Amino acid sequence: MPATQYLNLDFDSIKLSIKDYLRANSNFTDYDFEGSNLSMLIDILAYNTFLNSYNTNVVANESFMDSATLRDNVIAHADNIGYLPRSSRSSRSKISFTVTFPNNNTAASLKLKKGTVAVSNIRDSNYTFAILEDITVPIKNLKANFTEIDIYEGINIDRKFTIDSSKKDQKFILDNQKIDTTTIRVRVKKSVSEEIYTTFNPVKDIIGSDSTSNTFLIKEHTDETYQLIFGDGIIGKKLENGNIVEVSYVVCNEDAANGEQNFSFIGSLVKDNGDTVSSGGIVPTVDQPCIGGSKLESIESIKKYSSRYLATQNRAVTSSDYESLIPVIFPKVESAVAYGGETLNPPQYGKVFISVKPDNSSTLSLFDKNFLKGELKKYSPIGLDIVIDDLEFLSIELTVNAYYSPNLTSNPDSVKSKIFTTLGEYEKTNDVTRFGGRFKYSQVSTLIDNVDNSITSNITNVILMRRLIPKLNSYVSYELCYGNTIFAPLSSFYNIKSTAFNIDKYREVVYLTDEAATATIGNLWLFRMNGDIPEFLEKVGTIDYKEGELFIDSLNITSTSLPDNTIEIECLPASYDILGKRNLFLDLSIEGSNVNMIKDDISSGSDISGVNFSVTPQYNKTGFFRVS
Numbered sequence: 248m249p250a251t252q253y254l255n256l257d258f259d260s261i262k263l264s265i266k267d268y269l270r271a272n273s274n275f276t277d278y279d280f281e282g283s284n285l286s287m288l289i290d291i292l293a294y295n296t297f298l299n300s301y302n303t304n305v306v307a308n309e310s311f312m313d314s315a316t317l318r319d320n321v322i323a324h325a326d327n328i329g330y331l332p333r334s335s336r337s338s339r340s341k342i343s344f345t346v347t348f349p350n351n352n353t354a355a356s357l358k359l360k361k362g363t364v365a366v367s368n369i370r371d372s373n374y375t376f377a378i379l380e381d382i383t384v385p386i387k388n389l390k391a392n393f394t395e396i397d398i399y400e401g402i403n404i405d406r407k408f409t410i411d412s413s414k415k416d417q418k419f420i421l422d423n424q425k426i427d428t429t430t431i432r433v434r435v436k437k438s439v440s441e442e443i444y445t446t447f448n449p450v451k452d453i454i455g456s457d458s459t460s461n462t463f464l465i466k467e468h469t470d471e472t473y474q475l476i477f478g479d480g481i482i483g484k485k486l487e488n489g490n491i492v493e494v495s496y497v498v499c500n501e502d503a504a505n506g507e508q509n510f511s512f513i514g515s516l517v518k519d520n521g522d523t524v525s526s527g528g529i530v531p532t533v534d535q536p537c538i539g540g541s542k543l544e545s546i547e548s549i550k551k552y553s554s555r556y557l558a559t560q561n562r563a564v565t566s567s568d569y570e571s572l573i574p575v576i577f578p579k580v581e582s583a584v585a586y587g588g589e590t591l592n593p594p595q596y597g598k599v600f601i602s603v604k605p606d607n608s609s610t611l612s613l614f615d616k617n618f619l620k621g622e623l624k625k626y627s628p629i630g631l632d633i634v635i636d637d638l639e640f641l642s643i644e645l646t647v648n649a650y651y652s653p654n655l656t657s658n659p660d661s662v663k664s665k666i667f668t669t670l671g672e673y674e675k676t677n678d679v680t681r682f683g684g685r686f687k688y689s690q691v692s693t694l695i696d697n698v699d700n701s702i703t704s705n706i707t708n709v710i711l712m713r714r715l716i717p718k719l720n721s722y723v724s725y726e727l728c729y730g731n732t733i734f735a736p737l738s739s740f741y742n743i744k745s746t747a748f749n750i751d752k753y754r755e756v757v758y759l760t761d762e763a764a765t766a767t768i769g770n771l772w773l774f775r776m777n778g779d780i781p782e783f784l785e786k787v788g789t790i791d792y793k794e795g796e797l798f799i800d801s802l803n804i805t806s807t808s809l810p811d812n813t814i815e816i817e818c819l820p821a822s823y824d825i826l827g828k829r830n831l832f833l834d835l836s837i838e839g840s841n842v843n844m845i846k847d848d849i850s851s852g853s854d855i856s857g858v859n860f861s862v863t864p865q866y867n868k869t870g871f872f873r874v875s
Contacts, residue, residue, distance in 0.1 A: 262290065265293055266289060312325070313550065316546070318471070318546055319470070321546050321549050321550065326467075330552070330553035330556050330557065331451065331466070332467055332543075332544040332549050332553075333544035333575065333578040334426055334427055334429075334473070335424075335425040335499055335541070336499070336502075336578050336579065337400045337401045337427040338399075338400040338499070338502065338503070338504035338505050338507070338537035338538065338539060338540030339398070339400070339537065339538060340397075340510070340535055340538075341395045341398070341533070342365065342395075342396055342398055342510060342534060343392070343394045343531065343532045343534055344512060344531040345391065347389060347390055348386060348389045354519050355385065355519055356385050356391075356518070356519045357383070357384055357391040357516055357518055358516070358518075359378065359381065359396070359514050359515070360381055360514070360515040360516075361379065361380050362403045363375045363514070364376060364377060364378050364398060365398055365514065366511050366513055367507050367509055367510050367511070369503065369504055369507050372503070374503065374507070376400050376401075376510065377399055377497060378396060378397070378398055378399070379397075379399065379403070379432055379495070379497070383519075395535075399497050400497075400499050400500060400504040400537065401425075401497040401498050401499030402497065403495060403496075404421075404423060404496055404497070404498055405495050406421060406493070406494045407492070407494075408491075408492040409489070409490070409491055410486045410487060410488055410490040410491075410492065419475040420468055420473070421473045421474070421475070422472050423472065423496075423498045424471045424472065424498075425471075425498050425499055425543070426473055427497045427498075427499050428465050428473060430497040431473075431495075431496045432496070433446070433447040433449075433475065433493070433494050434446050434447065434492075435447055435490055435491065435492050435493070436490070436491050437490060437491075438491065439489075441491075447461045447462060448461065448462055449462070449463060450463070451464075452561060454561075456482050458481055458484065460478065460483050462478065463483070475494065499540065500540075501540050501542045501543070502540035502606075503540065505538060505540045507536065507537040508533045508536035508537065510533065512526050512530070512531050513526055535612075538612065539579055541578045541579040552571060552574055552575070556572070556575060562626050563628075564627075564628065566585040566586050568626075569601060569627075570583050570584065572623065572626055573603065573619070573623075577615070579605050579606050580606070581606050581680070582681040582682045583601065583603045583604070583682065584601070584830060586829055587599055588600060590829075592794075597631060598631070598633075598634055599632070600634050600636055601619075601633060601636070602637065604638055604681075609638065610637050610638070611635065611637070619635060637830075638831075638832045639713070639728075640713070640714070640832055641825070641827060641833055641834065642713065642834045642835075642836045643709060643836060644817070644836050644840050645670065645691075645835075645841070646707065646840070646841045646842075646843070647666060647670075647705055647840070647841070648706045648708070648845055649662070649666060649695060650702065650703045651702050651845070654850075655699075656699065659844040662701060662702065662844065663844050666695055666698050667842060670691070670694075670835065670840065673690075673835065679835055680833075681827075682827060682830070682832060683826075683827060685825065685827070686833060687824060688824050692707055695707065704847070708863075709819075709823045710818070710820075711731065711818050711819075711820050712818075713727055713729060713815075714813040714814070714815055714816075715727055715813060715815075716812075717804040717807065717814060718804075719804060719805060719806065719812065722801045722803045723804075724799060724800055724802075725797075725799040726797065726798055727796070727797040727799070728794075728797075729795035729796070730795055730828035730831045731821070731822065732793055732820065733819065733821060734821045735769060735821075736763065739763045740760060741760050741761070741870075741871055742760075742761050742769075742818060742819055743759060743760050743761040743790065743797070743816060744758070744818075744871070745759035745760070745814055745815065746758075746814055746872070746873050746874075746875045747808040747872065748804055748807040748808060748814050749805045749806045749807070750773075750803055750804055752803075755776075756775065757773045758773070758774055758776075758781075758872040759771060759773060759814075760774060760781075763792070766792070767791065768789065768790065768791055768792065769789070769790045770789055770790070771787050771790055771797065772784070772786055772787065774871075776871070776872075788800045792821075795818075795820075797816070808875075809875060815875050816873070845863070
């Protein structure tokens with residue numbers, strides 16, 4: 248039979264192919280293929296062929312990174328190109344506390360022993376926190392001060408292996424799931440009776456390793472467990488028969504404890520003379536709430552970043568190199584972008600600008616910024632300055648004018664609710680929620696049309712909005728970038744609208760607007776309302792419509808009309824396809840959007856001539872200022 252017949256994955260089609268093949272053979276002329284005996288044999292052949300076809304298909308799929316679905320197979324492909332997927336990450340906090348001693352104390356130092364040191368209750372669940380190594384501090388003036396101790400959520404596990412050279416392929420498997428590989432600590436001693444340990448350190452590659460390097464590699468094994476790989480005497484020090492390998496690590500609950508900042512101390516304290524100290528009455532001070540907990544890297548993320556990581560060759564030269572390395576270094580990242588200073592206007596040579604959107608947050612803490620910058624420095628060329636900027640939100644607000652046929656729905660409010668639900672689902676897609684995101688107008692328009700069969704068409708207006716955070720009671724100039732060309736007919740006004748604010752020159756609230764001098768540039772004006780008529784006061788800056796940038800001269804803003812002391816400034820984009828350039832992160836604002844349900848009397852048949860049809864303009868400019 249042709250390959251297209253016996254590789255079919257449909258049982259009935261395979262069975263029919265076998266029957267057709269037998270009918271074409273003269274030896275089976277006039278046979279009753281529906282008879283019980285022959286039909287049973289054909290069923291067996293078809294079933295066997297089906298299983299073989301299915302297995303062949305699965306094996307072929309699992310042989311390639313893009314089509315593999317089993318985690319262990321994806322891990323194997325990633326391992327072939329030197330990519331180690333991110334492990335689960337423990338939530339980390341910093342605490343400080345002081346232990347006070349009586350006057351008769353003779354001890355010189357106090358040790359906080361490795362292991363569990365604190366416990367916390369989060370949403371009726373108890374979480375323990377541990378330190379990775381013993382911490383010893385001196386006792387001065389009858390006090391022992393433990394300052395900014397790093398504690399890790401999870402249980403500290405200790406494992407011990409004995410090197411047996413009779414085993415040709417001895418493996419060192421850490422058979423727990425949810426291991427935070429950054430907490431793995433390894434030390435080796437020559438034999439059971441030996442007291443001296445040698446510390447071995449993890450490395451990501453073999454560059455710089457020789458026969459004396461006390462290093463090991465970490466590799467994800469099967470079922471989300473991990474394997475330690477030691478040297479062979481050429482690359483990395485080789486372990487000898489009888490050596491004792493002691494491994495400790497933290498098994499965590501991933502991101503469950505993020506944000507926690509209430510701890511009870513339960514650590515074990517021992518003086519240098521061997522006496523223990525009660526932990527009762529010790530109240531730790533939280534220097535940093537729990538951050539950094541994250542889940543095991545997903546299959547989709549491994550497929551996305553493994554090949555890009557290979558392209559970086561463990562160096563950060565191009566912007567894509569930085570974007571590929573950031574998720575490896577800092578796992579709690581939703582999206583990241585990097586761009587060279589030479590792309591700015593004016594250029595800033597010798598700098599690379601980075602913005603990161605963390606999971607469940609809008610900005611990075613100062614601690615995370617410093618950590619990320621320090622880690623990226625290890626990969627970047629000497630002399631290149633890394634600047635980590637906070638992301639800037641570019642809000643997209645929609646006014647959906649949905650035409651509907653009253654013959655097909657008696658509840659337009661229900662259809663309106665469905666439209667909001669659809670917009671909310673689109674807002675969560677990867678098209679929008681990332682740097683370099685793109686709001687695709689035609690897709691959104693089609694989604695709205697398909698919400699309900701009563702919708703006949705829609706005209707959706709788009710507004711861009713950014714929040715200006717002024718420095719109150721100070722003369723400061725501002726630059727606000729939308730990253731998209733602004734719609735501005737020649738000699739037109741009110742393409743830019745703002746909410747109200749006060750400056751030191753005028754008693755009344757003022758607003759910001761524009762005057763288009765040419766097709767590409769214009770002036771910014773302050774105005775106030777005199778009844779229903781706007782009264783222009785003075786020029787306060789310029790606007791570049793093509794680049795979508797506002798340059799506001801030095802103003803002393805004393806207050807704003809919004810409770811968060813911001814000024815909302817909106818504009819009409821020239822194109823309804825919106826891009827999130829550089830550090831702009833798109834935000835499809837559902838709460839800032841409106842849906843108007845309009846009867847389509849032409850479709851309903853009540854106004855076939857269309858003389859009473861309500862037409863909605865594509866660019867709908869109304870009012871002089873933004874109403875928030």
